[in-house]
Amino acid sequence: MAVPADFDLESFLPYLLNQAAEATSKSFQASYKATYGMTRTQWRVLANLGKFGSMTARDICAISHIEKTKVSRAVSALEEDLLLSRAVSPQDRRAEILSLTDRGREVFADLGQKAIEYDLALRAQIGPEIAAQLDELLRSIIAESGTDGDED
Numbered sequence: 081m082a083v084p085a086d087f088d089l090e091s092f093l094p095y096l097l098n099q100a101a102e103a104t105s106k107s108f109q110a111s112y113k114a115t116y117g118m119t120r121t122q123w124r125v126l127a128n129l130g131k132f133g134s135m136t137a138r139d140i141c142a143i144s145h146i147e148k149t150k151v152s153r154a155v156s157a158l159e160e161d162l163l164l165s166r167a168v169s170p171q172d173r174r175a176e177i178l179s180l181t182d183r184g185r186e187v188f189a190d191l192g193q194k195a196i197e198y199d200l201a202l203r204a205q206i207g208p209e210i211a212a213q214l215d216e217l218l219r220s221i222i223a224e225s226g227t228d229g230d231e232d
Contacts (some may be wrong), residue, residue: 097221104202111194116161116187121146121154123191126163126180130188134179136169163187 089095105120112118118126124144129135132143137151144151155178158164163184169175180188203211 108195108198111198112191115194116191119154119157121150122158125151125154125158125178126184126188126191127195129164129178129180130185130192134177136175136177138175140178158184 109120109123112123124146125140128140128143132139135143137148137155140146141148141151146154155164155166159166162181164178164180166176166178169177206214
């Protein structure tokens with residue numbers, strides 16, 4: 081099947097959104113990688129537990145749209161670094177409830193402050209009016225997508 085001659089990937093909005101998300105995510109990654117040696121998935125697991133409290137790995141996968149195997153590896157690494165703990169779920173003995181440890185909450189607080197600073201700098205770079213418009217547009221795209229974010 082031939083690709084239409086007028087299709088320009090670099091003008092395709094989903095491609096541009098993905099590129100912008102990757103660029104900003106990788107830029108912020110310097111903060112947590114340098115200080116704590118974390119991967120992006122480890123940060124996202126930590127951030128979700130810090131924001132929403134104790135939950136299962138399945139919950140994290142659903143909220144953050146990360147593959148199960150990546151979450152599993154991140155959970156193991158965070159547990160090894162004493163940032164989270166696991167407990168058997170009383171509702172489903174096959175599932176584990178993940179929680180931040182005291183140290184995990186300290187790291188989350190530190191990285192949360194760095195995230196706020198990064199966000200403020202990014203918003204200042206693009207200007208408050210554009211930042212507000214971008215917030216509104218992105219929230220609208222998310223709300224109207226009608227998808228749960230599954231890859232396949």
